[in-house]
Each structure stands twice: as structure tokens, then as C-alpha cells.
Amino acid sequence: MPSRTALTVWPLEGIPEIEAGADLVDIIVHAGGQELADGDILVVTSKIVSKAEDRFVEADDREDAITSESVRVVASRTTPTGFTTRIVENRLGMVSAAAGVDASNTPAGTVLLLPVDPDASARAIAAGLRERLGVQVGVIVSDTLGRAWREGQTDHAIGAGGVQVFEDLRGGTDAEGRPLIVTMPCVADELAAAADLVKGKAARRPVAVVRGRADLVGGLDLPGARSIVRPLERDMFRLGADEAYAEGFAAGKAAASA
Amino acid sequence: MPSRTALTVWPLEGIPEIEAGADLVDIIVHAGGQELADGDILVVTSKIVSKAEDRFVEADDREDAITSESVRVVASRTTPTGFTTRIVENRLGMVSAAAGVDASNTPAGTVLLLPVDPDASARAIAAGLRERLGVQVGVIVSDTLGRAWREGQTDHAIGAGGVQVFEDLRGGTDAEGRPLIVTMPCVADELAAAADLVKGKAARRPVAVVRGRADLVGGLDLPGARSIVRPLERDMFRLGADEAYAEGFAAGKAAASA
Numbered sequence: 001m002p003s004r005t006a007l008t009v010w011p012l013e014g015i016p017e018i019e020a021g022a023d024l025v026d027i028i029v030h031a032g033g034q035e036l037a038d039g040d041i042l043v044v045t046s047k048i049v050s051k052a053e054d055r056f057v058e059a060d061d062r063e064d065a066i067t068s069e070s071v072r073v074v075a076s077r078t079t080p081t082g083f084t085t086r087i088v089e090n091r092l093g094m095v096s097a098a099a100g101v102d103a104s105n106t107p108a109g110t111v112l113l114l115p116v117d118p119d120a121s122a123r124a125i126a127a128g129l130r131e132r133l134g135v136q137v138g139v140i141v142s143d144t145l146g147r148a149w150r151e152g153q154t155d156h157a158i159g160a161g162g163v164q165v166f167e168d169l170r171g172g173t174d175a176e177g178r179p180l181i182v183t184m185p186c187v188a189d190e191l192a193a194a195a196d197l198v199k200g201k202a203a204r205r206p207v208a209v210v211r212g213r214a215d216l217v218g219g220l221d222l223p224g225a226r227s228i229v230r231p232l233e234r235d236m237f238r239l240g241a242d243e244a245y246a247e248g249f250a251a252g253k254a255a256a257s258a
Numbered sequence: 259m260p261s262r263t264a265l266t267v268w269p270l271e272g273i274p275e276i277e278a279g280a281d282l283v284d285i286i287v288h289a290g291g292q293e294l295a296d297g298d299i300l301v302v303t304s305k306i307v308s309k310a311e312d313r314f315v316e317a318d319d320r321e322d323a324i325t326s327e328s329v330r331v332v333a334s335r336t337t338p339t340g341f342t343t344r345i346v347e348n349r350l351g352m353v354s355a356a357a358g359v360d361a362s363n364t365p366a367g368t369v370l371l372l373p374v375d376p377d378a379s380a381r382a383i384a385a386g387l388r389e390r391l392g393v394q395v396g397v398i399v400s401d402t403l404g405r406a407w408r409e410g411q412t413d414h415a416i417g418a419g420g421v422q423v424f425e426d427l428r429g430g431t432d433a434e435g436r437p438l439i440v441t442m443p444c445v446a447d448e449l450a451a452a453a454d455l456v457k458g459k460a461a462r463r464p465v466a467v468v469r470g471r472a473d474l475v476g477g478l479d480l481p482g483a484r485s486i487v488r489p490l491e492r493d494m495f496r497l498g499a500d501e502a503y504a505e506g507f508a509a510g511k512a513a514a515s516a
Binding site for chain 2: 148234236239
């Protein structure tokens with residue numbers, strides 16, 4: 001296990017239930033923040049950021065909350081048993097199954113929305129920890145997302161502060177000296193995924209530390225996770241296949257009748 | 259850093275350039291396999307599996323190789339500068355930008371195809387290591403994939419042997435006792451992502467070890483990574499938006515003229 005290139009990931013234990021207005025920097029410092037070192041990257045589950053920022057809204061119906069957080073429906077499908085899945089774009093540009101609206105682990109009659117600006121939240125936590133502890137850490141705010149063509153979910157970065165979101169190898173060369181044209185690893189998403197492996201969904205371990213990629217940690221002015229979101233003009237899947245077909249069908253019919 | 263819940267990820271150093279016919283089990287044993295322990299998970303880059311399985315094909319044109327590995331074009335788009343991106347489904351059901359055809363780090367005039375059956379490859383490596391070393395390890399074969407709505411790439415599991423690909427929490431409950439309905443973390447993809455953080459794309463570190471999730475390691479009859487691929491009947495993005503619109507337009511026009 002050569003320490004030079006090893007990565008270690010561990011959860012901070014003893015994070016209490018987060019209330020609206022909680023000081024996450026203070027909580028992290030007391031939950032093991034003392035052992036943080038230069039170059040460590042904290043991965044903070046968006047749910048506790050939302051709770052601290054009091055992003056609870058009253059909602060008898062989670063579906064209504066999803067509608068109000070969505071800027072656009074990408075696709076929807078109802079199963080024969082009547083369960084509807086809606087893929088939507090939320091106000092952050094992210095495409096996901098529920099616009100980040102979370103109804104688990106919240107008080108009855110409420111749901112939790114995503115942080116207003118997860119990049120700003122990540123930067124604020126990074127800035128606070130750097131100031132309190134005198135160590136140069138990076139912060140990722142993570143959320144659990146499905147994927148277009150793969151079952152199950154993985155954790156992704158929806159906010160980033162003081163950490164590179166991409167490892168840009170586009171200008172580099174492979175071991176044979178040939179240019180690596182299209183490779184741009186989204187290390188922020190990989191860090192979020194690695195952290196999820198120690199967090200556990202059902203447990204209260206919402207913060208993990210990743211040590212071993214200090215090269216990715218930098219200034220608080222680094223681009224945030226917003227830069228991971230593919231802009232609409234480069235998005236080949238801006239609509240579900242059924243939805244796009246239906247739009248085309250209507251347009252084709254109208255064109256023929258014109 | 260409480261060892262109970264910590265994850266450690268490190269690359270095996272000194273893996274040589276892999277030739278067709280190479281014995282990957284033997285190579286891994288000699289590259290640090292001696293330090294493997296029960297419950298360790300090896301993440302092996304598909305490229306070296308392909309090389310060992312002699313999946314080189316002569317191809318003057320990478321695009322031709324992509325076409326022959328594709329069963330279906332999902333979407334394609336040509337930039338104003340003439341560069342065409344094709345999203346295709348390959349014979350393994352995976353949707354990706356190049357059907358897994360790899361032209362980097364291969365001899366001139368050749369490209370490398372994906373392993374014939376990455377799950378079988380992963381199981382064979384796991385079986386070989388278990389027999390040679392007497393330790394219960396799991397094996398993931400990984401590949402680098404883009405995502406529909408996010409820029410950059412992350413590593414994913416395309417083969418799995420002796421390791422759970424999903425952590426099934428669907429029957430579980432959250433910390434408040436409410437059922438966790440839809441959460442099914444794709445731990446195999448998260449393990450592949452974590453491993454990529456220590457491998458480096460440009461370096462020759464194609465195998466990483468993940469220690470700390472022994473709970474995911476089990477029999478060689480566990481479902482493989484093929485089970486991650488969303489079946490077409492559940493796929494809301496089986497066609498790109500432009501392609502589906504065009505199909506609908508033609509059908510609408512024909513319907514109006516009929």
C-alpha cells in the first residue's frame with residue numbers, strides 16, 4: 001500500500017441531526033475536523049447543507065414541490081401500476097428524477113429542497129474551515145443522481161469550493177506520446193462517488209474526508225460544480241425519446257396539412 | 259481516521275505493458291497481489307483485459323471500428339467544424355460515445371475493442387486470484403464513459419466478478435424508520451470511480467485495489483455489471499432528441515397524407 005499514491009476515505013462520526021441555522025463549519029470542526037490536513041477534500045451531503053440553510057418547505061405533495069423546483073420537464077413515464085417518473089431540469093440546470101426534492105428523513109408534511117447555490121455553500125464551508133483550522137481543504141457538496149442508461153444511482157458533485165472539478169488532460173499525451181484528445185475526467189463526481197462508499201445511505205454519516213488528491217485542491221475562485229452541467233446547446237438528450245417523437249409528429253402533421 | 263469505516267484505494271505499481279495472451283492473474287500476483295486480503299476489490303482497466311484477450315483489430319479508420327461494434331445509433335451530432343460525435347449502443351447494451359473502441363495507447367493502424375464478455379473476464383480474474391492467493395477478492399473491470407447531461411467522463415463498471423454491483427437498500431428504512439423506496443446505490447460504478455482517482459489516465463497504473471468494503475465481496479455467481487445496463491423498455495433516452503423528433507416528424511407527415 002504505497003502511501004505516495006494511496007487515497008484514504010473516511011466518514012466524520014458524530015455529526016448530529018442538523019437543524020435550520022446550524023453552523024456546519026463549527027459542526028465539522030467538532031466532529032473530527034481537527035485531524036484535517038492540507039489537501040484534504042470534504043464531501044458534504046447536500047441534505048445537511050439544505051437543512052442548515054433552512055430549505056424546508058411545507059408540502060403535502062412531493063410532486064407539487066418537484067413541479068415548483070423544475071424549469072422544464074425532460075421526460076416522464078407512467079408505469080402500468082400508475083407510478084410516474086419525471087425527469088426534469090431544475091433551476092441549477094441539473095437533469096434528475098426529482099429536481100433534488102427530498103422527502104426522506106424530513107419532518108412529516110415537509111420536503112427539503114436543494115441548497116440555493118451549492119457552489120456558494122461549498123465555498124463558504126471551505127473558507128470557514130480554512131480560516132478556523134489553518135489548513136487548505138477543498139469541499140464538495142454531493143447529491144445522489146440516477147443516470148440515463150444505467151440502473152441505480154451514484155453520488156455526484158453539485159457544489160465545489162476550492163477543488164478542481166475536472167482533471168484536464170485534453171492537452172496531455174498518453175504513455176506513447178499521442179495526444180489525449182477527449183479525456184477530461186470529472187474528478188469531482190469521482191470524489192463524490194468514493195465518499196458515498198463510506199457514508200451509507202441509511203446511517204447518519206453525511207460528511208466524508210478524502211485524503212490523497214491534494215493536487216486537486218486550490219483557490220476558492222476555482223470553477224464550481226455548475227461547470228459540470230452540460231449546456232443545453234451541447235445536450236443531445238434535452239427531451240426524452242417519446243416526448244421528442246410526439247413533438248416531431250405534431251410538427252410533421254401540421255407541415256403536411258399546411 | 260477510524261479504520262472501521264475507512265476505505266483505502268491504491269494502485270498496483272509495476273504492471274508491464276500487456277501483450278496479447280498475457281496472464282493477468284499472474285501479472286497481478288507479481289505486481290503486489292501478495293498484499294491482497296479477504297474482501298479487497300480489484301478494479302482493472304478494461305484496456306488491459308482487452309489487450310490480454312487480443313482484442314486488437316486492424317483499422318485505418320476508428321469510425322469504421324465503432325460502426326462494426328455498434329448495434330444501434332442512439333444519437334449523432336456534427337459540430338460546425340466537422341467533428342462528429344456518435345452516441346451508440348454496443349453489443350453489451352452499453353450506451354457510450356465510441357462503443358468502447360479505443361485508439362489511444364495501441365499500435366499504429368490498430369484499435370482495441372472491449373473484452374468479449376467483461377463479466378466473464380472479471381469472474382475469471384477473481385477466480386484465478388482466489389485460487390492462487392487463497393484470499394476472497396472481488397474484481398471490477400472498468401471503462402471510462404461520458405454522461406448524458408454532464409461534461410467530462412468518469413470510470414464505470416462494465417464487468418464484475420465476486421462483488422455486488424448494487425447495494426440494495428430498497429427494502430430498508432431511513433434513520434426515521436421510513437422506507438427508502440428508490441435508493442439503489444450502484445456501488446460497482448462508485449468503486450470504479452474511486453479507483454480512477456489513483457490510476458491516472460496518462461500513467462501505466464491500470465489496476466487499483468479498494469480495501470474497506472469487504473461486505474460487498476461474495477460468490478462468483480453474483481450478478482455481473484451487465485445487470486447495471488438499463489433495459490431498452492425502461493430507457494427514456496433510447497434516441498437522441500433530434501433523432502426522435504425527426505422520426506416523429508416523418509411519421510406525422512405520413513399520417514396526415516394517408
